[in-house]
Amino acid sequence: MNIVIAGDGEVGLYLAQELSLENHNIIVVDPHEDLIKMVESHSDLLAIKGDSTSIEVLKSANIKKADLLISVLHNERTNIVTASLGKQLGAKRTIARINNLEYLKKANQSYFNQMGIDSLVCPESIAANEISNLLKQTAATEVFDFSDGKLFLFLIKLEENAPVADKTLNEIAKKYPHLDFRAVAIHRQGETIIPKGNDKMIADDLIYVITKPGGINDLLKLGGKRKIEIKNVMIVGGGRVGRTTAKLIEKSLNIKLIEIDKKKSQQLADYLEEVLVINGDARDVQLLEDEDIRNIDAFIAVTDSSESNIIACLHAKKYGVKRTIALVENIEYIDISQEIGIDSIINKKLSTASYIVRFTMNAEVTCIKCLSGINAEVMEFVVKPRSLVTRKPISHLGFPKRAIVGGIIRGKESYIAVGDLQIRENDKVVIFSLPEDIQKVGRFFN
Numbered sequence: 001m002n003i004v005i006a007g008d009g010e011v012g013l014y015l016a017q018e019l020s021l022e023n024h025n026i027i028v029v030d031p032h033e034d035l036i037k038m039v040e041s042h043s044d045l046l047a048i049k050g051d052s053t054s055i056e057v058l059k060s061a062n063i064k065k066a067d068l069l070i071s072v073l074h075n076e077r078t079n080i081v082t083a084s085l086g087k088q089l090g091a092k093r094t095i096a097r098i099n100n101l102e103y104l105k106k107a108n109q110s111y112f113n114q115m116g117i118d119s120l121v122c123p124e125s126i127a128a129n130e131i132s133n134l135l136k137q138t139a140a141t142e143v144f145d146f147s148d149g150k151l152f153l154f155l156i157k158l159e160e161n162a163p164v165a166d167k168t169l170n171e172i173a174k175k176y177p178h179l180d181f182r183a184v185a186i187h188r189q190g191e192t193i194i195p196k197g198n199d200k201m202i203a204d205d206l207i208y209v210i211t212k213p214g215g216i217n218d219l220l221k222l223g224g225k226r227k228i229e230i231k232n233v234m235i236v237g238g239g240r241v242g243r244t245t246a247k248l249i250e251k252s253l254n255i256k257l258i259e260i261d262k263k264k265s266q267q268l269a270d271y272l273e274e275v276l277v278i279n280g281d282a283r284d285v286q287l288l289e290d291e292d293i294r295n296i297d298a299f300i301a302v303t304d305s306s307e308s309n310i311i312a313c314l315h316a317k318k319y320g321v322k323r324t325i326a327l328v329e330n331i332e333y334i335d336i337s338q339e340i341g342i343d344s345i346i347n348k349k350l351s352t353a354s355y356i357v358r359f360t361m362n363a364e365v366t367c368i369k370c371l372s373g374i375n376a377e378v379m380e381f382v383v384k385p386r387s388l389v390t391r392k393p394i395s396h397l398g399f400p401k402r403a404i405v406g407g408i409i410r411g412k413e414s415y416i417a418v419g420d421l422q423i424r425e426n427d428k429v430v431i432f433s434l435p436e437d438i439q440k441v442g443r444f445f446n
Contacts, residue, residue, distance in 0.1 A: 001025070001360055002024070002025045002027075002062070002066050002067050002068075003019060003025065003026050003027070003066065003067065003069075003070065003360065004027050004029065004058075004061045004062075004063055004066045004068070004069045005019075005026060005027070005029070005070045005072070006029045006030075006052035006070070006072070006073060006082050007028065007029075007071075007073055008030055008032060008073040008074055008075075009032075009035070009073075009074065010329070011097070011352055012030060012070075012073070013028070013035065013038075013039060014349045015070060015072065015352070015356060016039070017045075019357070020044070021435045021436075022360065022435065022438055022439050026046070027045075027046045027062065028048070029047075029050060029052045029057060029058075029061050030047065030048075030049065031049065031050065031052075033049055036048075036049045048060055048061055052073070052082040053078055053081045053085065055085060058082075058085060058086055058089055063086050063089045063090055063091050064090030065090070066086065066090065066091040067091075067092050067093065068091070068092065068093045068095070068360065069082070069083060069087070069091040069093070069094045069095070070094075070095045070356055071083050071094070071096050071097065072097040072352065073097070076097065076098040076099045076103075079096040079097050080098070082096070083095065083096040083116065083117045084116045084117060085116075086116075087115075087116030087118075093118050094116060094118050094119075095117075095118065095119045095120070095121060096112075096119075096120055097120075097121050097122070098121070099122065101125055101244065103120055104120060104125065121355045121356060123351050123352045124241045124348065126348075126351040126352070126355060127245075127327065127346050127347075127351050128241055128244035128245040128248055130346055130351065131245045131325055131346060132245065132248045133145075134323075134325060134344050135230050135233070135249065135253070135298055135323075137152075137154070138227055138229075138230055138298075138323055139156065139220045139223075139226060139227050139228065140154045140225075141156060141206065141338070141343060141344050142155035142344060142371065142372055144369045144378065146380045146407075146430050147414070149213060150213070150412075150413075150414040151210055151211070151212060151406070151407045151409060151414050151430055152212075152216065153209070153369065153378050153430075154181075154208070155206060155208050155371070156206075156207055156209065156219070156220070157204065157205070157206055157207075157223075158201055158202070158204060158205045158223055159203065159223065159224025159225065160203040162201075162203065162222060162223050163222050163224070164201050164222045165201060165203045166200060166201070166202065166203075167200065167201060168197065168199060168200045169183060169195055169197050169199055170197040170198060172201070172222075173197075176218070179215060179219075179416075180211060180215025180218065180416060181209050181210060181211035181212070181215040181219045181416060182210050182406055182407065182416045182417060183195050183201075183207055183208070184208050184210055184378075184406045185207075185208040185374070185404075185432055186201065186206070186208075187205065187206040187207075187208070187374050188202065188205050188206070190335060192374045192375075192434065194403070194432075206338065206374075208371070208432065210406030210416065210432070211416075212407070212414050212415075212416060215416075228297065228322045228323055229297065230323065231253060231254055231297055232253070232254045232256075232296050232298075233249065233254065233256070233296065233297065233298045233299075233300065234255075234256045234258065234291070234293065234296045234299050234300070234316075234321075235257045235258070235300045236257075236258050236282040236299075236301045236309070237258075237259065237282075237301065237304070237327070238257055238259030238261070238264050238265065238277070239304060242257060242300070242302045242303075243271065245300065245302065246268075246275050247272060250272055250273065250274045250275050251274065255274070255275045256275070256276045256278060256291055257272070257275050257276070257277050258278045258280055258282045258287070258291070259277065259278070259279060260280065260281050260282075261279075262279050265277050265278070266279075282303075282308075283308070283311075283312070285315070288316075293316065293321065294319050294320055296316070297321070298321070298322070298323040298324075298325070299312070299321045299324045299325070300325045301316075301326045301327065302327040302346070303327070306327070306328045306329050306330045306333055309326040309327050309328060310333065310337055312326075314341070314342070317341055323343050323344075324342050324343045325342075325345075325346060326345055326346070327347070328345045328346070329347060329348060329349065331347060331350075334347065334372050345372045346372075350372055351370075354368055354369050354370045357370065358379070361442050362442050362443075362446055363381055363382075363384070363442045363443075363446050364382040365379050365380065365382075366380045366381075367379070368380070375435055376432065376435070377432075377435070377438060378406070378430065378431065378433075379430070379431050379433070379438075380409075380428050380429070380430050380431075381428065381429045381442075381445045382426070382427075382428055382445070383423055383424065383426060383427045383428070383429060383445060384445060384446070385425045386425075387445050387446060388443065388444045388445075388446075389423050389429065389444040390425055392422075393420050393421060393422050394418070394420070394421050394422075394423065395419030400437035402433060402436055402437040403431055403432065403434070403437045403440070403441045404417075404431070404433075405429060405430070406431065406432055407429075408423060408427050408429050408430070409429075409430075410424065410427050
C-alpha cells in the first residue's frame with residue numbers, strides 16, 4: 001500500500017515506523033528539518049520537508065498514487081485542509097486527526113465526508129475512553145473489548161499468590177477444564193512469548209488473555225487479583241485527556257482535578273458540572289495531603305510530562321492509592337513504568353495507531369489494538385467466504401508462529417479458540433500477533 005503521512009512530531013514518525021515494518025511504501029511530509037533528518041538517518045523512509053497544505057508539496061509526495069493519506073499534525077485545521085486537498089488530488093482514502101469532540105458526532109460526519117475526509121481520529125478521546133474502561137475493570141492493567149463486549153482482552157500482572165503461578169498451560173487446562181479464557185501472550189523481562197502448552201506462568205509475568213464475559217471472575221481469581229471498588233478519583237492535569245476523562249466519569253464518581261494553570265482551572269470549573277477543580281501543583285506533597293489523597297481510590301496523572309506523571313503516580317502509591325494510571329508518551333518508558341509499580345499506562349501514539357492501522361489491512365478488520373509495553377497487536381477480522389481460514393480446523397491451518405487465534409464471535413455467541421474449532425464465513429475472529437506476522441495473518445482472511 002502507498003501511504004502518505006503528514007505530521008509535525010512523534011505521532012507521525014511513530015506511525016511511519018510501525019507501518020514500514022509491514023512493508024508499505026511510506027512517504028513522510030513534515031515541516032521540521034531536524035525531524036526530517038532524523039527520519040532519513042534512522043530509517044529507509046522517504047521524507048519531504050514542507051507544508052502539507054501546499055498542493056505542490058502533496059504532489060511531490062506523489063499523492064495521486066496514495067492509497068491512504070494520514071494527517072496527524074497537532075493543528076486540526078491543518079489536518080482537515082490536508083486531508084481534503086489530498087482527496088481532491090487523488091488519494092483513495094484520507095484520515096485526519098482532530099481535537100474538537102463535536103466533530104466526532106455521527107450527525108456531523110457527513111460534512112467531513114463531503115469535504116473528502118473519510119475518517120476522523122481524536123487521540124485524546126480514545127485515551128479518555130481507555131481510562132474510563134480501566135476504572136470499570138479495576139483488576140486489569142489493560143482492557144479492550146470486541147463486538148460490544150462479547151470478548152475481552154485483559155492484561156493482568158500475575159501475583160505471587162496466584163493459583164496458576166509456576167504451572168504450565170497444559171497443567172492449568174487439566175486442572176480447570178471449563179475455563180472461558182485463553183492466554184495469548186506472556187511478557188517477561190522485556191520478551192514477549194506466544195505461549196504453548198508447556199510454557200509456565202511465573203509470578204510478575206504480564207499475561208495477555210482473551211476471555212468471554214463469564215470468564216472474567218475466574219480469570220482474576222486464578223491470577224491472584226481482586227476487584228477494587230472505585231468511588232473517589234483524583235486527576236492531575238486538565239489538558240484534553242484530563243478534561244475529557246473527567247467529563248466521561250463525573251456523573252458516576254467523586255472527582256478532584258488538579259490543574260496548575262489558573263486560567264485553565266477556571267475554564268474547567270465552568271465546563272465540568274460535578275468535579276472539584278483545584279488550582280495547584282500536584283508535585284506539592286502538602287497539597288495532596290490537604291486534598292485527602294489517602295482516601296483516593298484511583299489516581300490518574302495526564303499532564304504533558306511523562307516523567308511528572310510517573311513520579312506523581314509513585315507518590316500516590318506511597319499514600320496507599322489502590323489504582324494508578326499514567327499518561328506516558330515516551331514509549332521507552334512504558335516497560336519500566338509497569339515494572340516499578342504503576343498499574344496502567346496510556347499512550348496517545350499507540351491509541352492513534354490502533355485506530356489507523358486497520359485501514360492498511362487487505363482483509364476486513366473491524367478493530368485493532370496496539371498494545372502498551374510490547375510491540376504487538378490484537379485484531380478482530382471478519383471472515384470472508386472461501387478464505388483460507390475456513391478450510392481447516394484451527395490446529396491444522398498452519399497459522400504463523402508469532403500469531404495466535406484467541407476467540408471467535410459468531411452472531412450473538414462467542415467462543416474461546418481451541419484446536420478443533422472450525423472457523424466459518426462471517427465469523428469475527430480475534431487474533432494476537434507480533435508485527436512480523438501481521439501481513440501473513442491477513443492473507444488467511446483475504
